[in-house]
Amino acid sequence: MNLAHEKQPHTLVKRGMRGSRRIVCVALFLIGALGMPAFAEDKAFIDIVIRNTQGEEFRYSAELAHTPELRRKGLMYRYEFSSEEAMLFLWPVSALRLFWMKNTFIPLDILFFSEAGTLFHLVHMAEPESETLHSSHRLTAMVVELKGGEAKRLNIDIGSQITIETAVPEAR
DSSP, rough: HHHHHHHHHHHHHHHHHHHHHHHHHHHHHHHHHHTTTTTOOOOOEEEEEEEEETTTTEEEEEEESHHHHHHHHTTTTTOOOTEEEEEHHHHHHHEEEEEOOOOOOEEEEEEOOOSSSSSSEEEEETTTTOOOEEEEEEEEEEEEETTTHHHHHOOOTTTTTTESOOOOOOOO
């Protein structure tokens, strides 16, 4: 009986499996290194200024939600959102907009702006994880979310203005 001959197929199988594992490891590394745009979109930020009715200006580098996927996710699943942060939702056309706080773990102020950039409706301190719908009550293509309580603290109220200072990618 030739033991070397019997061990050889077993060794080849083991080497083949190790080669497969290497291929899988390399593939996983490349996926991680190169990213998977089909599954996740990169965050984009734009500069906005909100001017309250007293003329005070507040600058934000706002995270942009301009695609259906980004708008759907919004600030869901986040546990932190500072007073320096904002999220700007943009749509290609104005329509009645509805927001809820499902899977959103932080209170938010929701600001609804007209096409001219005037704040016409505001929800203060929307309750985290609530499925209550917050309506724009009018047609809008632009909504901003701030940390809960910020609008009141900064005297941002109906009539405040928003200015977008950075070129914005086309909303989809």
